[in-house]
Amino acid sequence: MRNLSKSKLIAFRQCPKRLWLEIHRPELREDSAATQASFAVGNTVGNIARQLYDPQGKGVLLDAQRDGFDAVFKRSAELLSSDQPIFEAGYAIEGALAFADVMLPVWEKGKKVWRMVEVKSSTGVKDYHRDDTAIQAYIARKAGVPLASIALAHIDSEWVYPGRGDYRGLLKECELTDEAFSRTDEVAEIIASAQKVAAKKAEPKIVTGDQCGTPFACGFFDYCQAQEPQAKYPVHWLPRIQSSALREYIDANPALDLRDTPDDLLNPLQQRVKLHTLSGATFFDEQGAVAELEVHTLPAYFLDFETIQFAVPIWKGTRPYQQIPFQFSLHRLGRTGKLEAQAFLDLSGNDPSRCFAEALVEVCGKSGPVYVYNAGFEGARISELAERFSRLATALRAIKERLVDLHPITKANYYHPSQCGSWSIKAVLPAIAPDLSYEELDGVQNGGMAMEAYLEAIHPDTSDERKAEIERQLLAYCGLDTFAMVRLWQFLSGRHDLKL
Ligand code: SF4
Numbered sequence: 345m346r347n348l349s350k351s352k353l354i355a356f357r358q359c360p361k362r363l364w365l366e367i368h369r370p371e372l373r374e375d376s377a378a379t380q381a382s383f384a385v386g387n388t389v390g391n392i393a394r395q396l397y398d399p400q401g402k403g404v405l406l407d408a409q410r411d412g413f414d415a416v417f418k419r420s421a422e423l424l425s426s427d428q429p430i431f432e433a434g435y436a437i438e439g440a441l442a443f444a445d446v447m448l449p450v451w452e453k454g455k456k457v458w459r460m461v462e463v464k465s466s467t468g469v470k471d472y473h474r475d476d477t478a479i480q481a482y483i484a485r486k487a488g489v490p491l492a493s494i495a496l497a498h499i500d501s502e503w504v505y506p507g508r509g510d511y512r513g514l515l516k517e518c519e520l521t522d523e524a525f526s527r528t529d530e531v532a533e534i535i536a537s538a539q540k541v542a543a544k545k546a547e548p549k550i551v552t553g554d555q556c557g558t559p560f561a562c563g564f565f566d567y568c569q570a571q572e573p574q575a576k577y578p579v580h581w582l583p584r585i586q587s588s589a590l591r592e593y594i595d596a597n598p599a600l601d602l603r604d605t606p607d608d609l610l611n612p613l614q615q616r617v618k619l620h621t622l623s624g625a626t627f628f629d630e631q632g633a634v635a636e637l638e639v640h641t642l643p644a645y646f647l648d649f650e651t652i653q654f655a656v657p658i659w660k661g662t663r664p665y666q667q668i669p670f671q672f673s674l675h676r677l678g679r680t681g682k683l684e685a686q687a688f689l690d691l692s693g694n695d696p697s698r699c700f701a702e703a704l705v706e707v708c709g710k711s712g713p714v715y716v717y718n719a720g721f722e723g724a725r726i727s728e729l730a731e732r733f734s735r736l737a738t739a740l741r742a743i744k745e746r747l748v749d750l751h752p753i754t755k756a757n758y759y760h761p762s763q764c765g766s767w768s769i770k771a772v773l774p775a776i777a778p779d780l781s782y783e784e785l786d787g788v789q790n791g792g793m794a795m796e797a798y799l800e801a802i803h804p805d806t807s808d809e810r811k812a813e814i815e816r817q818l819l820a821y822c823g824l825d826t827f828a829m830v831r832l833w834q835f836l837s838g839r840h841d842l843k844l
Contacts, residue, residue, distance in 0.1 A: 348538055350442040350479050356538040357475050358559065361550040365564045367542050373563035377792060385465045385655045390445065392511050392656050393463040393497065394431050397446050403429035408443065417441075424458070424489060435487035440535050442483040450492060457492035460484060461517065465655050467501040467665065469518045472559040475534075481524040482531040493521040499655060499664045507660030514656065514664065553595065577602035577621055581765030582614045590614075613755075617765050626760045626775070633757035633836040640713035640748055646675040646833070647714050647747075648825040649722050650794045650818070659695035661732065669725050670696040670798055673822035674707050675830050681842035683830065687819055691811060693802035701729040705739040712746065715829055717769050719749035750832055757836065769828055777831040782824065787817035794821060 346367070348356075356363035365372060394405065404423060408416040413434060420433035430447040446461035462477055473496050481494045500516040541548060552569050556562045579600040585591055590609040594600055602618050610618060620627045650671040655664055662668060671689045678684070688703040690696035704726075708714060716722045723744050730740040755767045760775035770782055770790070782789045788797050800806055801814040834844055 345439050345539055346542060347436055347439060347441045348535065348542060350440070350476065350483070352542075353440065353479050353534060353538055354472060354476060356541060357472065357534065359550060359555045359562065360538075360541045361548045361568070362562055362564060363538055363541055364544060364547050365567070368547070369564075369567075372567045374566060375563045376561055377796075379561055379563065382465070388656050389465040389499065389515075390463055393446060393461075393515060396511060396515060397448065397461065398429045398431075403431055405431040406433055406443075408432070408434055413441070416443075421488075427456070435484045435489060437483055437486040439539055440479070440483050442480050444480060444484065446497075447489075452492055455490075457490045460491055460494045462494070462496050463515065464496060464498045467499050469496055469498060469520075470559060473498075474520065474523060477520045478524045478527040478531050479534070481521075482528055485525075493519070494524050495519050495521070501664050504663055505657035505660055511656065575601040579605055581621060582610070582617055583765050583767075584613075587611070616759055620759050621761045621765070624761050627758065629757040630838065633753060634838050636753045636757070637833065637837040642677055642679045643709070643712045644677045644833070645708055645712060645714040645746075646677070646826040646829040647708070647716050647722060648673050648822055648829070649725055650791065650798070650822055651725065652795055652798050659697075662695065662697075666728070667721075667725060668695070668697055669700050669729075671794070671818055671822050672700065672704060673819075673826040675826045676707075676709070677830060677833075677842075677844075681844070683844055685823060685827075687823060689815060689818055689822075691798070691801040691815060693804075697729060698733055701733050701736045701740060704729075704743065705736055708743045708746075710742075713748040714743060714746045715748050715750050715833060717749070717825075717829055717832075718751050719747045723747055750829055750836075753836060754832065769825065769832070772832065773828050776835045777828065780824065780828055780831065782821075785817070785821055785824065787814070788821040790821075794818060 352363055352366055355366050406416045416434040417436050423430050427449050432443050433447050434443045444460050445463040448459045449456055450459050477494050477496055484491050495517045497515040497517045503513045556565050579594055579602055593609055616627055649669045651667040651669045653665050653667050657664055674686045676684045686707045688700055690699055726740050726744045730737040754772055762775050763771040773780055788794050797814045797818055801811050830844055
């Protein structure tokens, strides 16, 4: 029998095939950039947790990668007689092993026992965290640890960083002792079932489905999907599948093609996607689009933000995971058709928020529509800036009042088969302005890449030359976002008289 780690047991809970592949075909796994980024976030939160649970630095940090599993199991057992916090202590039983983020000695009725804390970078307790703590507690107790309690510490998204490296309050504990201790039989069953799957010679026959993205994006998805028949017109192109009848129908027919989807299960927008995707004909309600846009006169502004977020805030006055805008692009289209571009980008590494807000107020003028694509995002960021900077609040709220969202106008009036059911600006642009392309941009081509580029640019080790290159790429990317909106507006409003 092999010893399954806690992460393998959690993989089994997600999907037995995932566990089997993790063991027998690990080379097939391809973690997305988002998954890899989440590992890095977990490490950062783990480092802060060690400071918080051991402010005097008296604890012991074990390292199984460096010292080997057996050495860590032995040392972890020895340290149970000490009075020090232990980090990454390892425990093994027949068939399973686990490492505890934090072990704290506590005294109950004159006897030393231990409190275990699992640290997560999420902002709340999720179902798989409950499995995680139950498995963790089971293994530790079976291995002989006098465990008195177990808690899960997650990030408190309401906490505001006071600065000076003071992260007290960042983590919020949720007590899970009773629940974890009561699941002993269930965990034993999970381990036994996982062992049976791990011992199989052939991989389990399981088709892709909702489990592939919950609770984690599975790194074997491409492999699994390639084993399945591919729909020519995948049913996931249908927008916003909310009807339970449609969901049940799709779940019962995993390789479903749009052609086989009954019309009576589809709402009008889904029927439009089906009809125009299959026929190859574009849908364009030109009059409807013009009517929605002609109420907004020129001059008009076209605005787009880029933001960054940190699980562990680095700037005073900000919250964990707060979206902090560091860049905007703005195009101003005058009454005569004159187009002017403006931009703000702060790569200093300091909190860009105040300068961003000041620059925004300066370039947006006092009147005229401010077009955005998905107004909720820019609107929320403007509201947050108004809350933080009272002197600018009135002007910022006035800008928010002027936001006009091109996304619902596009969605209501236009669909090209090449959009494959998406109205993201990157899906719409090739249809209405094929001369513009994100793929031809050098370096930064999407929001995720913009975040990565920003982090690289503010890193102290980044050279001035590289920083200048990133600056160029970010300005080109964000500028294309707003110029794309200008062209989309022109297309929808029928203002082909303007030379843009
Ligand atoms: S991609 Fe889906 S079906 Fe394949 S192993 Fe992962 S969770 Fe299981």
